[in-house]
Amino acid sequence: MTLSDRELPILLATDLDRYFKLLVLHYQQRLYTFMFRQTGSLQDAEDIVQEAFIRAYYALADYPGERIQSLKLQAWLFKITLNIFYKRVNHDRLHLVSLDSSDESMYLAIEDDEREQPEQVAENRESLRELEAMVATLSPQYREAVNLYYFEEMGYREIAELLNQPLGTVKSNVHRGTQLLRKTLGVQKSR
Amino acid sequence: MEGFQDNQHEDWGLHPHLEQATPTPVPSALLPTVLQRLGLEGQSTLSFEQAREDIRNPDWQKRAAAVRTLGKLNTPEAQSLLLPALDDEDSSVRAAALHALGQNASSERLFTALHDEDWHVRETAIFIVGQHKQKRLPDALALGLRDTDVLVREAAQMLQNRQQTLQPLEQPPTNHRIDLFAPPSPHSHISGQQMSMQPQERHQPHRSTSLFSPFMQKKDRKLMRQEQEQSFGQEPEQPSEYRSYDPYRNGLSERWEKATSYPSYRRPFRSRWYMLLGMVIVFVIAGIIGWAVAVITPFSRTNRIIQVQGEQATALPFYKSTVVPQKSDTLYTYLGHSGYVYAVAWSPNGSRIASASADGTVQVWDATTGATMGANIVVHRGNLSSYSALAWSPDGKYIASSSATDPTVEIWNAATGATTATYQLQGAAASVSHIGAALRLSGGCGTGVYQVAWSPDGTRLALAGGYQTHGIVEVLNALTGNILLTYTAHASCVDALSWSHDGKYIVTGSFDGTVNVWDAATGKTLYQYATTGTNDIVESAAWSPDDQRIALSMQGQSIGIWDPFNNQKSQFTTGPDVFQIAWSPDGQRLAAVGPTGDARIWNASTGANLAAYNSNAPELFAVAWSPDGRMLAAGGMNDAVQIWQV
Numbered sequence: 001m002t003l004s005d006r007e008l009p010i011l012l013a014t015d016l017d018r019y020f021k022l023l024v025l026h027y028q029q030r031l032y033t034f035m036f037r038q039t040g041s042l043q044d045a046e047d048i049v050q051e052a053f054i055r056a057y058y059a060l061a062d063y064p065g066e067r068i069q070s071l072k073l074q075a076w077l078f079k080i081t082l083n084i085f086y087k088r089v090n091h092d093r094l095h096l097v098s099l100d101s102s103d104e105s106m107y108l109a110i111e112d113d114e115r116e117q118p119e120q121v122a123e124n125r126e127s128l129r130e131l132e133a134m135v136a137t138l139s140p141q142y143r144e145a146v147n148l149y150y151f152e153e154m155g156y157r158e159i160a161e162l163l164n165q166p167l168g169t170v171k172s173n174v175h176r177g178t179q180l181l182r183k184t185l186g187v188q189k190s191r
Numbered sequence: 192m193e194g195f196q197d198n199q200h201e202d203w204g205l206h207p208h209l210e211q212a213t214p215t216p217v218p219s220a221l222l223p224t225v226l227q228r229l230g231l232e233g234q235s236t237l238s239f240e241q242a243r244e245d246i247r248n249p250d251w252q253k254r255a256a257a258v259r260t261l262g263k264l265n266t267p268e269a270q271s272l273l274l275p276a277l278d279d280e281d282s283s284v285r286a287a288a289l290h291a292l293g294q295n296a297s298s299e300r301l302f303t304a305l306h307d308e309d310w311h312v313r314e315t316a317i318f319i320v321g322q323h324k325q326k327r328l329p330d331a332l333a334l335g336l337r338d339t340d341v342l343v344r345e346a347a348q349m350l351q352n353r354q355q356t357l358q359p360l361e362q363p364p365t366n367h368r369i370d371l372f373a374p375p376s377p378h379s380h381i382s383g384q385q386m387s388m389q390p391q392e393r394h395q396p397h398r399s400t401s402l403f404s405p406f407m408q409k410k411d412r413k414l415m416r417q418e419q420e421q422s423f424g425q426e427p428e429q430p431s432e433y434r435s436y437d438p439y440r441n442g443l444s445e446r447w448e449k450a451t452s453y454p455s456y457r458r459p460f461r462s463r464w465y466m467l468l469g470m471v472i473v474f475v476i477a478g479i480i481g482w483a484v485a486v487i488t489p490f491s492r493t494n495r496i497i498q499v500q501g502e503q504a505t506a507l508p509f510y511k512s513t514v515v516p517q518k519s520d521t522l523y524t525y526l527g528h529s530g531y532v533y534a535v536a537w538s539p540n541g542s543r544i545a546s547a548s549a550d551g552t553v554q555v556w557d558a559t560t561g562a563t564m565g566a567n568i569v570v571h572r573g574n575l576s577s578y579s580a581l582a583w584s585p586d587g588k589y590i591a592s593s594s595a596t597d598p599t600v601e602i603w604n605a606a607t608g609a610t611t612a613t614y615q616l617q618g619a620a621a622s623v624s625h626i627g628a629a630l631r632l633s634g635g636c637g638t639g640v641y642q643v644a645w646s647p648d649g650t651r652l653a654l655a656g657g658y659q660t661h662g663i664v665e666v667l668n669a670l671t672g673n674i675l676l677t678y679t680a681h682a683s684c685v686d687a688l689s690w691s692h693d694g695k696y697i698v699t700g701s702f703d704g705t706v707n708v709w710d711a712a713t714g715k716t717l718y719q720y721a722t723t724g725t726n727d728i729v730e731s732a733a734w735s736p737d738d739q740r741i742a743l744s745m746q747g748q749s750i751g752i753w754d755p756f757n758n759q760k761s762q763f764t765t766g767p768d769v770f771q772i773a774w775s776p777d778g779q780r781l782a783a784v785g786p787t788g789d790a791r792i793w794n795a796s797t798g799a800n801l802a803a804y805n806s807n808a809p810e811l812f813a814v815a816w817s818p819d820g821r822m823l824a825a826g827g828m829n830d831a832v833q834i835w836q837v
Contacts, residue, residue, distance in 0.1 A: 020226075020229070021222070024222050028217050028221055028222065029217050032217045032218075032221070036215045042218075050221060050228070054228055055283050057225075057229050059286065059311055062286065062287060064318060066349065067346065067349060070345065070349065076342065079310075079342070155596065155657060155684060157579060157596060161341045164340055164341070166786070166809060167770070168810050171768065172786075175746060
């Protein structure tokens with residue numbers, strides 16, 4: 001069943017228990033893929049997305065119908081999912097791989113002209129997977145920004161509102177995260 | 192000043208369709224597990240005994256389910272079991288408990304919940320307060336409208352809109368007392384505070400935060416300081432039915448009044464007469480002072496606000512001055528918004544200023560701020576939850592406003608706020624430049640109208656923005672909304688838009704790093720400038736008053752001056768990023784704002800930094816010159832618009 005982003009909130013406001021399944025079906029792929037990129041772990045991604053949907057249900061059950069109909073469900077679900085992600089990170093229940101400063105400085109030491117064009121890399125599916133794995137090695141704030149901007153195709157302001165971050169911070173994180181990926185690509189290609 | 196590098200475009204964007212190329216299959220057990228855990232697959236509901244057990248279960252979901260069951264029972268015993276859940280370590284359980292208690296939640300509990308660290312709990316508290324038949328709505332609304340979280344602000348906005356249909360507000364009961372000596376919740380931002388206050392003498396029952404709270408947000412402290420400044424010579428309290436029209440007024444003024452008054456638990460009837468007599472005296476004195484100040488300074492006044500509902504507008508008294516004199520070169524600060532200010536524009540004749548905000552309003556106010564009595568403030572509340580762009584029609588009668596997260600553009604009457612037309616960006620129907628896309632891969636745009644501009648003759652309207660990953664510009668017939676042309680030469684979101692003053696050309700800048708000058712009648716690209724590798728994003732573009740040059744701001748910390756007709760380029764480094772740039776009317780200077788929170792003036796010929804005006808905002812998003820070039824307006828993250836004399 002194909003539903004538009006406008007129809008689903010109306011259905012949920014009408015009968016949550018009946019239509020909640022549609023919400024899960026509609027967004028599970030996107031949330032799961034996004035969380036996999038954030039955590040680098042299939043199991044963690046599954047756990048987090050499960051919990052996100054359950055929390056979403058409880059929240060929807062308490063919302064007035066008018067509120068449900070006005071929700072931008074996708075952004076709202078991303079917000080809930082990211083909250084759980086960060087809660088787990090803070091409680092050391094996730095072990096994230098991140099670039100330490102020495103690695104970062106090594107990447108940044110590579111001159112621009114030694115880099116490869118990412119779009120050339122992107123033509124190769126195997127390289128795409130490498131790129132995806134590289135995203136998972138970025139530190140959390142860059143990973144999140146790159147994930148939302150490039151993979152989830154959200155705009156800067158959308159990300160800023162989702163993460164409650166200043167616009168400048170979002171732009172900076174996307175820019176910095178992208179730079180780090182380029183450097184990583186450059187290092188790998190030069191080896 | 193160094194020249195632009197002639198360069199081959201080198202883009203380092205990442206492929207946007209990676210996700211489609213490598214989808215990660217969702218485990219088949221995910222959906223059944225979720226449904227099973229929620230009991231949506233035919234499981235029986237919990238009994239009271241089971242719920243009483245589960246409310247102490249280590250699993251948060253068991254506790255949440257128990258809370259829901261107990262909430263439905265609505266018995267004293269069930270309610271007593273729910274109270275501890277308000278302090279649960281899990282935010283979903285706290286929110287569920289608050290919802291389950293509903294109107295039975297005490298004022299202290301609501302107060303704590305309104306300051307909870309979790310947005311969902313605060314949002315739930317807003318809705319619960321709304322169920323209290325508006326008894327304590329204005330104060331909670333004021334908090335909610337200024338919340339750091341967009342969802343909480345949306346909830347408050349929804350209640351405010353609903354409240355406006357229920358005027359006048361119900362007065363609070365006279366025997367209602369809020370005692371905040373109760374131990375604070377460990378989840379509250381306001382823990383450690385002891386406050387006691389009685390609401391019966393006030394429309395809003397309690398002060399939401401304390402001036403002395405170590406946990407109070409910096410923004411609140413600042414707003415309170417501003418209110419202290421405003422309260423000098425404060426005008427008489429307005430009738431309750433007018434309060435809801437000003438989100439800033441709701442809550443903040445009583446904050447200051449509470450902070451400067453002694454707590455009083457019960458006031459005798461006679462004291463009210465004394466108070467009324469005192470107020471009359473204060474009115475008279477304030478009136479004399481106000482008249483004198485209005486004569487002496489052109490920047491004080493008694494404003495009037497126009498509240499717009501549908502097509503009808505009603506003039507209402509508006510007592511709160513939105514003018515805060517600050518330092519010598521700051522003329523005043525407009526504080527009518529309760530969210531970030533994303534766009535600012537002077538009306539063509541310079542008499543009014545319009546500001547668009549994340550609070551879901553576009554407000555039009557008198558730029559001269561009280562030089563004449565009876566100046567108006569118009570508040571436009573359309574159907575968008577946030578506004579990020581606006582443009583005056585050349586005759587100053589209409590305003591087009593839009594949101595970066597919504598494809599809708601609203602055209603409305605600048606004098607009344609009434610919407611006259613609504614157009615949609617038809618991004619789905621547009622074809623993307625595949626050549627451009629192949630060369631310049633980039634990230635997401637969302638779907639929204641980032642910029643809007645009228646043609647100088649007022650007959651056409653240009654909308655620039657994004658549709659998912661596509662950059663798109665549409666030129667519409669301003670009267671009918673018919674699409675005259677669709678421009679898709681940019682591979683990514685179009686964030687910069689400017690129409691030449693002779694109406695012949697449009698310049699657009701994109702996240703893909705290109706700036707294009709194109710024929711406004713045919714859509715044919717005439718000139719192109721491509722940024723260097725690191726300057727991927729064009730933030731802003733503006734034609735000079737003589738239409739010979741274009742000022743560009745780019746993420747790479749520089750401002751560029753481009754003469755497309757003679758292919759001359761120059762640039763100067765600005766230091767921080769520049770979000771928006773604007774030419775002075777004489778074409779000699781440029782104003783730029785960005786993440787430093789100050790507005791800087793640059794010499795457009797030499798690149799010299801002539802001045803910097805500090806706004807106290809962490810970031811500024813919008814800047815505009817007055818048509819006479821003597822004033823500068825800037826808005827940003829402090830929910831305010833600051834006006835400087837340049």
